[in-house]
Amino acid sequence: MSTLQISQVSRWFANVVAVNDVTMTIGPGVTGLLGPNGAGKSTLIHMMGGLLGPSTGSVTLDGDVIWRNEQIYRRIGLVPEREAMYDVVTGWEFVLANARLHRLPDPEGAAERALETVEMTGTQDRGIAGYSKGMKQRIKMATALVHDPPVLLLDEPFNGMDPRQRLQLMELLREMGRQGRTVLFSSHILEEVEQVASNIQVMVAGRHAASGDFREIRRLMTERPHQYTIRSDDDRALAAAIMTEGSVSGVQLTSTGRGIGTHDGGGALHVQATDFAAFVRTLPPLARRHGIRLYEVAPADESLESVFSYLVSR
Numbered sequence: 001m002s003t004l005q006i007s008q009v010s011r012w013f014a015n016v017v018a019v020n021d022v023t024m025t026i027g028p029g030v031t032g033l034l035g036p037n038g039a040g041k042s043t044l045i046h047m048m049g050g051l052l053g054p055s056t057g058s059v060t061l062d063g064d065v066i067w068r069n070e071q072i073y074r075r076i077g078l079v080p081e082r083e084a085m086y087d088v089v090t091g092w093e094f095v096l097a098n099a100r101l102h103r104l105p106d107p108e109g110a111a112e113r114a115l116e117t118v119e120m121t122g123t124q125d126r127g128i129a130g131y132s133k134g135m136k137q138r139i140k141m142a143t144a145l146v147h148d149p150p151v152l153l154l155d156e157p158f159n160g161m162d163p164r165q166r167l168q169l170m171e172l173l174r175e176m177g178r179q180g181r182t183v184l185f186s187s188h189i190l191e192e193v194e195q196v197a198s199n200i201q202v203m204v205a206g207r208h209a210a211s212g213d214f215r216e217i218r219r220l221m222t223e224r225p226h227q228y229t230i231r232s233d234d235d236r237a238l239a240a241a242i243m244t245e246g247s248v249s250g251v252q253l254t255s256t257g258r259g260i261g262t263h264d265g266g267g268a269l270h271v272q273a274t275d276f277a278a279f280v281r282t283l284p285p286l287a288r289r290h291g292i293r294l295y296e297v298a299p300a301d302e303s304l305e306s307v308f309s310y311l312v313s314r
């Protein structure tokens, strides 16, 4: 059982701060590292995998510093995001070469086991150049697993996979977690992370924004104030009616200048609801009671960015 500890870690590149004062603990089982593009996930994974050193702070595995510690690399397997591989060799040759680089006592046996784990024995003698994205991903996975490491790090492993390959990889990661390995993978898709990870760490703009199981992360996201844009045949009357609702914390009317109160095609009502479920439930009967016709109710801030910025600003 292995534990990665990231303590007050920052990493910058010239004047770009990629990772900003992050502290987190990653234990056995599957952890999802969730965050939008540019959040610093790859940089953090590279530091955990020993490819990069932190500018400040420390990254350790079971108490041992990872950076420039050759001995520790035997305990870590890293599946990088980039595609580049030695296309001229076969899957078997590639995995075997990695087994030899690790100076394993039985490189052939290790390569065979790793290829079996990722279900690539049937196609292991074909050139990598002819593999699909998912197959390449599995070969990368086999090279990361060839020395049977207790820690497995994967950078955006589901990118470019078709649904079937995605399900297979999810099952493989779950299995690795069940075996007691410490598995961490990055993703920018909450649903993906939810399905595999028992623990989620959220990163936004280089900072550690939240952590917990998917229920806690979901709750943080759904209980945040929701913004809606509403169009109706009488926005002004609707605004007045909505203001009496307990689930609403703010109402604002905008118009195109042709008069508020009648639907002129450009005006709208902007509502901030604190209780998302209650608001959605009460709006239609409320409009009916006041004889107002609803044309459109649209969430105004459903982008991933806004969800994450909310998490960060808590």
Ligand SMILES: Nc1ncnc2c1ncn2[C@@H]1O[C@H](COP(=O)(O)OP(=O)(O)OP(=O)(O)O)[C@@H](O)[C@H]1O
Binding pocket: 013, 016, 017, 018, 019, 035, 036, 037, 038, 039, 040, 041, 042, 043, 044
């Ligand atoms: N080698 C580098 N040199 C300069 N800037 C870098 C370098 N590596 C990362 N960055 C910058 O650090 C920030 C975080 O990048 P990082 O790749 O870690 O994020 P990410 O969450 O993995 O995003 P993505 O999913 O797009 O890879 C970005 O602004 C990126 O441009």
